[in-house]
């Protein structure tokens with residue numbers, strides 16, 4: 001093992017009502033019966049469920065994350081939620097720059113950078129997402145695109161303790177398609193080396209790099225043991241406790 005504690009984070013996206021908290025309770029019960037030691041486990045429900053999720057996972061090993069934040073701390077921004085508000089509701093991390101936000105809300109690297117800074121300001125960890133589109137992948141532009149996104153989105157103050165980078169090829173999200181393990185290894189190696197140039201080798205070497213995009217119980221073992229992969233960001237398969245547990249349990253028994 002690398003000595004980096006893996007993180008498996010579930011992104012519920014715009015899914016989940018109060019009744020979905022039963023999945024969190026099932027996950028919690030599963031982890032109490034069969035813990036997966038030395039692995040960080042996080043669930044990122046929609047903002048409407050954060051406070052109730054905090055209660056549902058209280059005193060468990062499950063961490064709570066949010067899915068987005070406004071870069072400002074407060075103000076006249078109807079409908080938006082600040083990092084401080086998310087922290088107040090119980091989140092200790094926030095996803096920023098998810099491709100769905102980059103696409104649906106035209107979020108730029110500069111905005112993602114500002115959102116990561118907001119997460120630090122509120123004392124939270126930023127999970128910064130990057131990833132190429134299908135066209136960019138086909139044109140062989142993946143590495144250049146990712147370098148640009150890293151340089152534009154990851155703040156200078158990023159440290160292994162406050163930042164996680166998630167590589168999520170846009171064409172793999174929700175499609176059932178995934179890159180091959182050698183492709184993931186190449187991309188994650190590049191991400192670590194670009195982060196090394198930006199932040200220094202020591203921070204980059206300790207930073208968790210997650211793979212995301214159609215991770216499922218059937219492919220988790222193939223994708224999560226690729227060099228430089230330190231966990232997963234899981235969308236659809238995190239909605240069911242049983243599937244999510246199966247994914248994260250690939251780490252059971254692997255830590256020394």
Ligand code: PEP
Pocket residue numbers: 011168172173174175212213214215233234235236237
């Ligand atoms: C995601 O949206 O972060 C994601 C990885 O989705 P899925 O696992 O459903 O592809």
